Amino acid sequence: MGNVTGIGASILRKEDLRFITGRGNYVADIKLPGMTFAVFVRSPHAHAKLLGIDATAALAMEGVVAVLTGADMKADNVGGIPCGWGITGKDGLPMKEPPHPAMAYEKVRHVGDPVALVIAETVDLARLAADSVVVDYESLPAVVGVLEALRPGAPAVFEDIPDNLCCDWEIGDRAATDKAFAGAAHVAKISLVNNRLVGNPMEPRAAIAQYERATDRTTLWSTSQFPHVVKLLMGNFVLGIPQHKLRVVAPDVGGGFGVKQFHYAEEAVVTWAARRLGVPVKWVSERSEGFVSDAQGRDHVSEAELALDETGKFLGLRVRTLANMGGYLSTFGPNIPTNLYGPLLAGVYTTPAIYCEVKVVFTNTVPVDAYRGAGRPEATFLLERLVDVAASDMGMDRVAIRRHNMIQTSAYPYQTPVMMEYDSGDPSGCLDRALALGDWDGFAARRAESAKRGKYRGIGLATYVEACGLAPSRIAGRLGARGGLYESATVRVHATGDVTVLIGTHCHGQGHETTFAQIVSDKLGIPADKIEVVFGDTDKVQFGMGTYGSRSLSVGGSALAKSVDKVILKGRKIAAHLLEAGEPDIVFEDGKFSVAGTDRSLRFDEICLAAYIPHNYPLEVLEPGLEEQSFYDPINFTFPGGAHVAEVEIDPDTGTVDLLSYVAVDDIGTVINPMIVAGQLHGGITQGAGQALCESAVYDDASGQLLSGSFMDYAMPRADIMPNMKILTHSTRCTHNDLGVKGCGEVGTIGSPATVINAVVDALSPLGITHVDMPAAPNRIWRLIQAAGLPKAAE
């Protein structure tokens, strides 16, 4: 009989009970004795000199505890917010890395840049007091777009970086690519924008800090995806708090999507304030505040060309991208549009020569960093749009041109011309299944039916590959990472055989308490409800790099598997002693250690008891107790991939795009819990469809004000824009981790923007339209239809 809570079982989530009964514990829910409340005063200007701050009126209000500024931080020798990646330009020089003060002094560089912190006995009072702080600004011209920022004479975000260029980066073989283009029968071209997004996890960010003078210990509760990294960055580089005196707790966190995987200024400011004032300080972001202070995502302007031979074979790919960094470098900022973008441009195709250059640019906007997918949706969108354009140019079928260029399953492991070596995959298998599930062949009849109702129907597909499981530390180090990217897990087996897992990843919705328990259950043969998974507290968990880049399962899960294997190994030694057999004769199966070929056996819990009550125990050669820890550093990235198909219908009268169906077939390696995987796909696809159909962070070009600064103007995907998606996995095992897992957190977001827009363009193709920028919002579609005139067929 198989293990009903092991790998592959869709068991219901262990963590649900507290959430469905309202007993979760999010940062905003925490109350401490004597707690004070903090509100940030933020710049209303995109670019201005900070001439002075007058807090007299605020400080005169009864109940206001303090008003602190960037100058106070400077006086206290507080360091700037560090960047976690230092990339290198094509000239061999390091990126420009200007200081990022936790609170601005001298100058503000985006709307929302914090300039002061007001602390009061109630949050309402802190808000009123913040309103009364008078900040003297001298407004400067602002620059918000990458094209404008690179123009000679553009306002300089940093005085000592007059061209606003952080780094001019490249990957690939330029000469080989030029040669490929020289011999091409056809060159397909595209210019596109990858629209800026606001991640908007439903829980706004929050931070509470407490300093205990008696023990000299500082605790920060933060809505973080990586508390240990915050502890390291903030303690070591910003505030100078020794690591053993600092605790960072990320309790229940209400969604992350990358937005919460950075060390934010607010964390440091609140912690510094609590230490300085000696009282606990709580800050909870308002949503409108989050719009101008949470790091944003995407924001590329690109031009790309694909060289093809006369049969449609890809010969070379050339990409030029301008990537917006915003006003400061966020933790992973410069890594996203470079290392997580350029190396993905091969996709699942055999293109032999690729060259990509990326100019990373400062502007007077909110900093840009990783948002679900992070670089890889941008690469997929560009490539898969370009392939459709090439097919259209050459009069080829969109499926046929992809099959013609696809990496054959037998060719894995496959070395691309842009660094990556894909270990496994079956792109054709995914494509075949996606086309079948999406009834690609039956589309013509559906299009005709829509046309009868006056609607334009389109079908689109995209393939993708993702590099995730971040990351092999050795490779990441070469690429500029300033930390390791391994993961750690401790398996604490109690005397009763119950298990506590302490893991360095962080769960904020992904179901780790269930899936990690399933891995342990599978290996130890004990039910998942006897296993507790603990994360998010640096005082409890040894160390960890946190959760992002679809790394938790492939890196954290692999560390966990290693620790469980060590537990079993030790258990075998104990069993051999108790069963008076040689260790090689001990087999562990279904939760029992037995002597091979005999009926002599001991249950797992009996071994555990013996480990903790070592009356009859090989103490000469073996320590008592049963607890094992592992650190796991992968040797390669993992490479999930897949093929998605979407169908849309456009109402030409209103420009409304209706997403009618969505099919995803993904190769994510071994599936631990199919129910949770489907949930991850649903959410990821919806975020990508949101980018394609409705979401966009829009800045006013002249003033740098965020025009889409609340849910009133920023169109979040709601339930009625999505169809019921069909999710199928078609997995090949990852060859370099024992579990065979690849990761599934981001695949939906990577495949869906290209898939949906390819369907939209297909719907509009009878009008001669070959590209639609995102979001395919009604007014954009209507304008395109107006400009295109009558359908070609009607001419």
Added chain:
Amino acid sequence: MELKLNVNGRNIKADVPTEMLLVELLRERLGLTGTHIGCDTSQCGACVVHVDGVSVKSCTMLAVAAEGTRVVSIEGLSGPGGGNALHPMQVAFHENHGLQCGFCTPGMIMSAIDFAGRHTAPTEAEVRHWLEGNMCRCTGYQNIVASILAGTAAIHAETSTSSMEAA
């Protein structure tokens, strides 16, 4: 200002500032932190509770306006103050994987129960339309919709069973 109301079956008397919102009364005064605040424009629905049986955004209602009402928050559906058994809608969210990070979940469930009270045999489209005022960033809504359909069916099955028993 003095305020009397019933929250999750308990009669409450509190002296509150007039500007206090219902959500602040629940979270800050009564420790009922299951009701969440996800936006400041009354759109996300994380704060939905029932006031006299209908769903209301507690971030957009003054506490003093709840004078004399019967308020039910997520904590009142089950467990202490609401009996021990889970409400059928809570069960449906669990069984259909209708939540991930859990932040929107209390508002979703409270909204869904109001929906169930108004629909006996709903369609998927009706559920999706109803959720206009409840945002979720994790689930893509698919399993929430499935949860609400299942929960609604369970609620009506329970009602018809108990009415049969009563007959």
Added chain:
Amino acid sequence: MQGFTYHRPTSVADAVVLLQSEGASGIAGGMTLLPVMKHRLATPLALVDLSGIAALGGIEVDGETLTIGAMVRHVAVADSPVVAAAIPALAALAAGIGDPAVRNRGTIGGVLANADPSADYPAAVAGLGATIVTDRREIAAEAMFTGLFATVLAPGELIVAVKFPVPLAAAYAKFRSPASRYAIVGVFVARFAAGVRVAVTGARPSVFRVPEMEAALSARFDPAALAGIAIPPDGLNGDIHAEPAFRAHLVGVMAARAVAAAGSGAA
């Protein structure tokens, strides 16, 4: 939020007295006022909660007039068999305002007093030629809305009820903002024996009628009658979701859809 004095009168007369005080503001459903106060964009010194006044409730039909009390919530209009029988288009409009939790609190009087350019009810008021009854007078639909968030109501004047003439047929069609879900353009079309009325919300600072459409539809109540009637984009609202030209176009599309819905009997 900033503190204020809170009153909950039980009669119109008391409310009107309270509303005369310095910095006083009425609060109905609070669905607009409270968010504005949260952002400290309004700081009333006193709030007069109108929910305790029984005289502001009630839905009744008397001959050819449907009267809805100012404090009647959207959900009550949407669910009312009286409204459904008299002016089904009005029930449908109410059922499409905001979201369920908003409909459970928001009131018709609050919407009209607030005069949000993208609110739905003003289209019904103008489209049906309703009369706004206040504590001191009756205001014709044409006179009610004077601009962006502006009405003819005097300071402290309280809407008591709205009287809607019952049309032969009517329908409301709106195009929602993908973000706020408020109307980018909403068109209310009503056919009376005396002729057709067409009122547009969302497109300008306040609701307006379209005489050319009314004339064409009075002659022939058919979507095709609207062909060739264009609304100039000058002076129309514009935002990131709909520039004036798009709104101008949508007025035509929504008007045609409303006519089709009214004509088919779906209204």
